[in-house]
Amino acid sequence: MSLRVNGLKVHYRTLRGDVQALDGVTFSLGDGEIMGLVGESGCGKSTLGKSLIRLDHRMHHIAGSIELNGRDVPIGDDAAMVPLRYHEISLIPQYAMSALNPTRRIGRMIDELLRSRGVRPADRADELRRRLELVGLGTDVLRRFPIELSGGMKQRVVMVVSTLLDPSLLIADEVTSALDVSTQRSVAESLVEFRDRGHVGSMVFVTHDVALVHQFADTIMVMYAGHVAEKGPAADVVSDPRHPYTQMLLSALPEAGEDTGERLRGIPGTPPGLLDPPTGCRFRDRCPMAFDKCAERPPLVETAPGHWSACWKTEGH
């Protein structure tokens, strides 16, 4: 499995003009790679996740291409995307577990979903049972209503359903944010296990939680205001961040076990509005290292093997 996203621009049409939510996003994902996608609220994480599978009616594909396993993904053509959805690319949207239909038993809901995707439920019944077991659920959940399950159980059901057709790519959007810390970890471990067993090819794991994602992701991509700031091996991004935004994002996190008595400080300032974003580097108004050249947009450059950064001050620019 391989994914290549090249120069992707996606805007939201609003009465006040176009919100430039993704402005030339370029990255690739290798076979089996789990990529954590992080950045402050509003930087375009969910928009990128949705763009890979389904644009809603306000989203417009302005430019750029997506290639999955060497084939073009026609994101601007809703009808042409139908055969790819859930079979090739699957999404666990934000709040999916809260959106389970309260009047349907889990088993019936799964049957209906499979039929809507052109699959006979009986053909996947054994696999469904195996995967429920894999995430620690008995088949009795199939007879239950969503209200009878805990948050962690619901999230596991959603994971199993979203991956039942063995997609090449899974986008998991904030799947752990509403869960307690130990459940977060076990949901993340189940996703890794699904990848290890080949139930999903690669994964984009969207989260605010750098500390959690760095424990299990292979790579981390940091977005800022619709641009990619940095992408690289998870351990390198955390131990040797190249982009000043990543450095500030990480320094705003507490060290494990450390209590300095200081209040945590966020990054001063706020991201620019995307209706009329500044030209050049979009981080420059908040960046302590900004200089004249930042009025020009810095290209994303590979500064070490597999480690990319878009900053004029990073070596290699």
Ligand SMILES: Nc1ncnc2c1ncn2[C@@H]1O[C@H](COP(=O)(O)OP(=O)(O)OP(=O)(O)O)[C@@H](O)[C@H]1O
């Ligand atoms: N339906 C919409 N109409 C107009 N603008 C939108 C819409 N949805 C998102 N946006 C804007 O697009 C930009 C990217 O939003 P997006 O939800 O992708 O960010 P995010 O990083 O996923 O944020 P969060 O972490 O809060 O989910 C933001 O400026 C947001 O205000």
